């Protein structure tokens with residue numbers, strides 16, 4: 001039996017897979033709290049969902065997830081909204097936002113941008129929303145990873161690729177970090193809370209992600225390659241599926257594709273790597289997770 005969540009937070013809900021997920025869940029009566037980095041795109045996304053589903057309860061917040069200050073402010077705004085309007089309870093957090101950058105970009109916190117947006121922002125936002133997730137009987141933290149995690153390891157000696165930056169290496173590492181975070185989250189919290197974490201591989205999807213922060217060859221390549229990808233709506237199905245099944249029997253099934261658990265890379269299953277990344281992420285965010 002499927003039980004839809006009542007309230008869901010989705011980052012990167014202004015385009016691609018995040019927007020498609022928000023539209024699909026709103027149409028099924030779920031309260032949507034979306035986040036995006038652009039005011040105008042947030043307004044457009046909210047208007048689109050309201051036009052499609054007039055009864056939808058949908059709220060968008062603007063936050064640049066490259067900034068930890070803005071991630072904390074987003075967490076605070078969402079907590080305030082959920083306390084006021086949604087009974088103080090969050091059922092699902094979907095860490096979906098991600099960016100690709102051709103060149104090295106340092107965030108205001110001094111971190112490499114892809115590592116900051118694609119991994120640290122989800123790590124910190126999950127921490128910020130933990131008290132609300134703990135109020136739900138069956139909460140989920142779903143992080144959108146990628147098949148590109150198979151082809152890499154953590155670059156411990158220079159996690160931010162400060163010395164030799166290469167866009168795809170930084171991207172792949174950030175998607176591996178999504179899986180290590182998911183695994184370590186479950187190790188620390190699954191037995192002492194009602195929250196379970198899952199990671200999703202959406203497959204190749206026809207979105208603009210690889211063309212936004214790039215130019216030249218990478219942009220050209222992505223524009224050609226993405227055309228053979230599935231639609232964002234198709235990719236959103238696995239995320240929507242994971243929000244709605246009440247109990248997933250396979251405790252170890254953390255990585256999902258096409259609504260089925262799939263085997264992640266051997267490296268992503270390394271307990272030492274997951275624990276090490278968790279500790280580093282806590283330091284880089286200035287937090288300590290306590291269930």
Ligand SMILES: NC(=O)c1ccc[n+]([C@@H]2O[C@H](COP(=O)([O-])OP(=O)(O)OC[C@H]3O[C@@H](n4cnc5c(N)ncnc54)[C@H](OP(=O)(O)O)[C@@H]3O)[C@@H](O)[C@H]2O)c1
Nearest residue numbers: 012014015016017037064065097098099146204205207209
């Ligand atoms: N497309 C694929 O083939 C593919 C394959 C594997 C995994 N994925 C994963 O799927 C997820 C969604 O990607 P997508 O393909 O749907 O790409 P997308 O259409 O570009 O969506 C990414 C979302 O993240 C937002 N975002 C980017 N940087 C941000 C920042 N600094 N602060 C706040 N929001 C930010 C974007 O905002 P804007 O709308 O303003 O750009 C957008 O809403 C990502 O985690 C990606 O790694 C995608």
